[in-house]
Amino acid sequence: MRKLFLGLLLSFLTDAATAQEIDSLFTVENHFDTTTYVSQNVKFLDFADKADGYWLFLPKNPQPDTAEVLLFLHGYGGYNPMIYGKWIKHLVRQGNVVVFPRYQKNMMLPRPDKFAKNVATALQNAQKELDENHEIVARWDNLTVVGHSYGGVIAADLAANFLAYDIPQPQAIMLVSPGTAWLKGGRLESYADIPAETKVLMTVSENDGITGDEFAILVFETAKNTTNRVLYRQFIDPYARAPITAYHNESYCVDLDFDAGHYNYTSKRALRISKLNALDYNGYWRLFDSLIACQRTGENCDLGKKDFNLGVTHDGKPLGKFEVLVP
Helix, strand or coil: CHHHHHHHHHHHHCCCCCCCCCCCCCCHHHHCCHHHCCCCEEEEEEECCCCCCEEEEEEECCCCCEEEEEEEECCCCCCCHHHHHHHHHHHHHCCCEEEEECCCCCCCCCCHHHHHHHHHHHHHHHHHHHHHHCCCEEEEEEEEEEEECHHHHHHHHHHHHHHHHCCCCCCEEEEECCCCCCCCCCCCCCCCCCCCCCEEEEEEECCCCCCCCHHHHHHHHHCCCCCCEEEEEECCECCCCCCECCCCCCCCCCCHHHCCCCCCHHHHHHHHHCCCCHHHHHHHHHHHHHHHHHHHHCCCCCCCCCCECCCECCCCCECCCEEEECC
16 A cells, blocks of 8 residues: 555656756846846745745845735645745845745645645744844735645635635735646635636646646636636647747756755656746746736736747747637
8 A cells, every 4th residue: 555655646746758858948148038136136044844834035135125925835745945946036036025835744744635724824924024023024915826736726725715714815826737636635626716806827738747737727617706817728849949848847947046955756856857948937937927017017917818929939930839718
């Protein structure tokens, strides 16, 4: 039985095919708008000794007087923030505070139905820490959440049940390859309780052999009270100079500056397969930036209303088109 459980766990954590390690087609400096950066450095604080702990990332040099708060939820076993480090760094250098809950003690504990409660506790404690011990005035009225894999399931739960969890209301959520595979803990039968004003953005990948698109479609079809929801399906693009793949863990973008020292199957795999390319900064990052801007300023709210791609190839052809589904 123990061997069967471990085998199932590994199947959950392993892509249908190993993502190819390739050089980036573009460089961030040349093809991503870094003029949005207001701080050069990131202050990395560790309050994650327990399963309901968290890591806190603050903009520094210069340090802003006020900052909006973002909640970043990792996938199953991904409780080393280095796995998503370059994305976190991008968000913080734009002047945001990022809260990164641990929510797992290890790969086996706690049960998935406890994940959301641990995230809520981490968020409550982070709010207290920011209010009492830091010069930055944290703003919670535009709380925006991004969650990968199991983190996407948690984000949807928090959006539907924020009152029960006693946390600030998530105003917008982005679910990246969300799902639970053969695990079922933490799922809701319906997401109709997500408030009408909440913006919901989801992405799935063509060759996701772990969670597929089943959970994203569940949220899309049952969160009927919000018309502000859009589902993007990302496809492979084998014709680019550096082929764009479409697996479950495409959002990995390791940055060793954020290594918290926790190594397990997930973190070791991330070190092997992580790559930074147009799918990151012209895909996930740009979509989340647009969602944030739409919530805060009303700009870039045309998500789902136009064709979306990752830019152009070296010879001017569209790169990495997405299929868009709206209500």
